[in-house]
Amino acid sequence: MSAPSNTTTHTTSNAEGKFITRKIPVFDSIAEFREWRKEQTRQNKVIGFVPTMGALHDGHLELVKTAKKECDAVVVSIFVNPAQFAPHEDLDQYPRTFDTDYASLVSTNACAAILLPKVSEMYPVGISLDRSQQRGAFVEVQGLSHQMEGIPRPHFFRGVATVVTKLFNIVQPDRAFFGQKDAQQCVVLRAMIRDLLLPITMRAVPTRREADGMALSSRNRYLTPEMRKISTLLYRAISAAKNNIVEHKAQEREEILKPAYAIIEQVKQECKDQGLDFDIRLDYLSLVDVETLSELQVLGESQAAILSGAIYVGTTRLIDNVLINTEEL
Numbered sequence: 658m659s660a661p662s663n664t665t666t667h668t669t670s671n672a673e674g675k676f677i678t679r680k681i682p683v684f685d686s687i688a689e690f691r692e693w694r695k696e697q698t699r700q701n702k703v704i705g706f707v708p709t710m711g712a713l714h715d716g717h718l719e720l721v722k723t724a725k726k727e728c729d730a731v732v733v734s735i736f737v738n739p740a741q742f743a744p745h746e747d748l749d750q751y752p753r754t755f756d757t758d759y760a761s762l763v764s765t766n767a768c769a770a771i772l773l774p775k776v777s778e779m780y781p782v783g784i785s786l787d788r789s790q791q792r793g794a795f796v797e798v799q800g801l802s803h804q805m806e807g808i809p810r811p812h813f814f815r816g817v818a819t820v821v822t823k824l825f826n827i828v829q830p831d832r833a834f835f836g837q838k839d840a841q842q843c844v845v846l847r848a849m850i851r852d853l854l855l856p857i858t859m860r861a862v863p864t865r866r867e868a869d870g871m872a873l874s875s876r877n878r879y880l881t882p883e884m885r886k887i888s889t890l891l892y893r894a895i896s897a898a899k900n901n902i903v904e905h906k907a908q909e910r911e912e913i914l915k916p917a918y919a920i921i922e923q924v925k926q927e928c929k930d931q932g933l934d935f936d937i938r939l940d941y942l943s944l945v946d947v948e949t950l951s952e953l954q955v956l957g958e959s960q961a962a963i964l965s966g967a968i969y970v971g972t973t974r975l976i977d978n979v980l981i982n983t984e985e986l
Contacts, residue, residue: 680763683771687778687827693770694829702729706830708821711735712752712875713761716865720834723862725767732828733762734772736779740795741816744786752875772828779823788812795819798845798852801950805841805943805965806976814845821846825855833857838864838872840963840978843986844950861986864977870896872977879973884935887924891968891977894920895942898964899979902956910954913964914942921968935971942966947983956981 684690697704705728707720717733724731735758742748755773762768776784782793795815802814825833833850835843843861850857865873870892871885880888894917901907901916918939925937944953947961956962963986965978980986
């Protein structure tokens with residue numbers, strides 16, 4: 658890598674035409690970002706990339722810091738992607754917190770540029786949430802997108818693969834960094850990078866957790882304090898299943914997942930008994946091969962696998978996973 662440059666300030670104008678001095682340049686124009694990117698190329702800089710939808714938390718910031726350790730300059734994109742939401746999902750409610758996000762990125766001292774693209778540039782012919790009404794080019798990774806998260810959200814990975822391909826095309830990163838919490842997404846995108854012959858090295862960074870094990874997520878802010886206390890049950894459930902493999906050498910699917918189902922049922926009953934004004938609903942538990950994402954009925958002795966699940970706490974959907982016989986996706 659080339660020597661890192663010193664922090665400088667950048668002056669831009671806002672919507673009212675007033676000039677704002679920023680420590681990190683913010684690009685809402687793809688053409689202007691590409692001019693910045695050309696300069697990085699001229700300086701032979703290794704570019705790291707962290708794509709996000711904003712509402713940043715410490716897990717995102719950990720990705721940025723990890724990227725900075727491996728790259729000369731780190732680009733963070735903030736784009737709430739319509740193509741990965743279905744008509745009934747929370748696109749309009751998804752938190753948009755740019756000012757807070759910007760301050761968080763400044764605090765890392767690791768972000769060189771922020772890409773804040775407009776929907777009109779990312780989807781030039783427009784984008785409908787109704788897949789049957791969508792027009793234009795889309796990217797789909799066959800064989801890895803229909804299972805696990807793809808069952809309740811069949812539109813999701815087509816939207817993710819499409820927007821990440823577009824962002825890769827804009828940013829032209831050398832390395833891209835994703836969070837392991839979205840395990841299936843990591844597997845899908847690694848396959849996409851491989852199959853489309855993209856000259857990008859991908860890293861899946863371990864999940865950042867709270868002290869009680871709760872995985873950090875932008876959707877955690879939807880939880881009330883009472884819901885938040887309950888929401889560790891998914892991590893406790895999949896951890897119990899993993900412990901059944903590690904400590905008790907369980908290999909049959911039913912035996913592996915048995916303690917996970919028991920924990921979830923117990924917490925559901927406790928919520929009812931306490932008369933809480935929200936329900937717990939299990940979406941799925943999954944045990945899949947780490948490469949094919951095929952559901953496993955029997956786990957091989959040293960077979961790498963992903964043990965994952967999704968639950969609803971009230972109306973908030975939470976996902977989590979643990980890895981079996983491997984440290985990184």
